[in-house]
Amino acid sequence: MNDCSAHHFGVTVAELDRAVTFYEDVFGLDVAARFSVSGEAFSTGVDVDGATGRFAHLDADGARVELVEYDPEGDARKASRLNQPGATHLGLSVDDLDAFYAGLPDDVETLSAPQTTESGTRIMFVRDPEGNLVEVLEA
Incomplete structure (x- = not known):
């Protein structure tokens, strides 16, 4: 192997x-x-x-x-949701998720404000200009 x-x-x-x-x-x-x-x-x-x-x-x-x-550019794909099989996302961490969220430009689409999961991880998702999902987390 x-x-x-x-x-x-x-x-x-x-x-x-x-x-x-x-x-x-x-x-x-x-x-x-x-x-x-x-x-x-x-x-x-x-x-x-x-x-x-x-x-x-x-x-x-x-x-x-x-x-x-x-x-050549391929066909446009429909916007993905995280629960769709085959959905992908990047995961990027920041030191202070609330400060990151507060500093986002107005035109950046978010799925929600920062949330704290059961595991204690703070997360939020944004979409890049292409509609790709990026998970931003404070581990």
Whole structure:
């Protein structure tokens, strides 16, 4: 059996620059790298004919968040809910969830104000500009 370790957590977006700005401004993530990938091996690997990808890797305190914009763009998906099979989300922690919530720009969609779960973890969810879910927690 091969040993496995996490390399990145990927999120497909329609507008890379808008998504990068959101994650920089709202979460303070730094861009570690930007690059494009194309060619037959890439399009075969992602199973999208003639695909090109524009990528941004963001540093989330040692975890790499990969944002990718594809050309051609796929069909829009309906907004996900957390209880749908196959639903995904990023989980990012902050030191003070209430301060984070209070400092959110008005145009950031939230599912609720901060909540304390039975386990004692404080959580809330936001949607990025693409509608992707991000869990923000104070562990």
